[in-house]
Amino acid sequence: MNFTLFDWAILFLYLAFSVFIGIRAKKYVEDMEAYFVAGRRVRVALGSATLIATEIGIVTFMYLGEIGYLTGFSSFVLGVIGAVAFLIIGKTGFIVSRLRKLKVITIPEFYELRYSKGVRLLGAIILFMGGVLNMGVFLKFDGLFLGEVMGFGVSRDVLFIIMTVMLIIVISYTVLGGMFSVIITDFMQFIVLSFGMFITTFFILKSVNLSDVAHAVLNYYGEEGINPVLNSRFGWKFLLWMLIASVTTSGLWQPVTSKSLSAEDEIVGRKIFTYTGLTLAGRYMIPMFWGVCALSVFGPSVNSQIAMPKLIAHVVPTGFLGLLVAGMLAASMSTYSAYLLAWSSVATRDIIQPLFKKDLGEKGSINATRVVAVLIGLYLLFFGLFYEIPTTAFQYIAVTGAMYTSGAFGCVAGGLYWKKANSTGAYVALIAGAVFPLVFLILSLFKNFIPETLHFLLDVNLSGFLSFILASIGMVVGSILSGKTNPPKEINFEK
Structure with missing residues (x-):
């Protein structure tokens, strides 16, 4: 056991305070717009802090630490690509x-x-499926981190207990307070997270020699550990996919986009993306660096999923672990709350409501969203316990995100900037964008039975890259071929 009584006290006090603040936010929920987008009253500083907190949780540290451990300094390119994407959106x-x-x-x-309503329903179903699959491994990786760092181990029984406790805490304030709870607690969690990252980096730098870290990367990975184009896990297909996906995901991933939609106006929304982008490269590279340091300490034979938290448990002294775990849990609660609210609101407003003949009303929509959030939480618990991802966590999250964002990019970008885009093109784009990621996820369950001639379908980088290409082609070809029989529907942006 790595935790002392002092560590437990810090952790319990912080969690209790977070839940209290989140539940108190319920009094600000006057109507549906307040619940889903905080009444569109979010300003730059608060919006930037909450977006930063949303986009980096324990699972983020875990998959970035894993990719750093497996690829060395080559992984740092992902931080640069992500920062560029946010800055493009912001500017x-x-x-x-x-x-x-x-x-x-x-x-x-x-x-x-x-x-059309049909496009909305199909798009919502694909968004919901992709989003929930994307989130499916969050709880498991959080459980692996906490079990390793706190000294409980990572057996299935331990994971079940840790995952259940985390789920109860997050749902308790997200379900009640909606976006107000998310925004208020995110700001507090952003502060705690920043402090936790500083503490961890300080103790890691005290325990490793940077020249030994560089030597380890060159010794174990050679040029692949420095050049992402030559790295067997990356290559040009992966980098092109990440460049396209980072821009589209930044603008279309519902938990991220909802922060802009909650802003006072579009100018504030752009500034939120700009300021978030300025910090993104560092926030990605720090946990990647921890993973690279784990490589230098343990070598390449450790389970890649727990190498980084194993290092943290090894170097951060007792007494500081409580602060660190509080910071990491802070980050995770921000991510869970934003994602749960995003996917449950999509399910309620864009799937359940259109299927009902009677309007659910504001109260009915909020209550339905709360029920869906609880159901998603239960799914996360059992999916995370029993599903084994077929690739690295980073690539799994990227390909499940591509299931939605590739088609959404064709639909939204086409609909916003191309007058000829119509519902036929939208249907084709949504379906074409989901095909390759879905095929990859299904076939990976039966990879031992797949003929060698079809092994290209098990290439996660190819699947993600082709999904965006096919979706864009589908929008253009579908709209042009059906333009006369299905004229486009225009909307006025100046209202």
């Missing part, structure tokens, strides 16, 4: 500014405004 307002002008709450709402 141009690409996609997010026009969506904010339309005052939509979820992205599938735009599908109905621009295309």
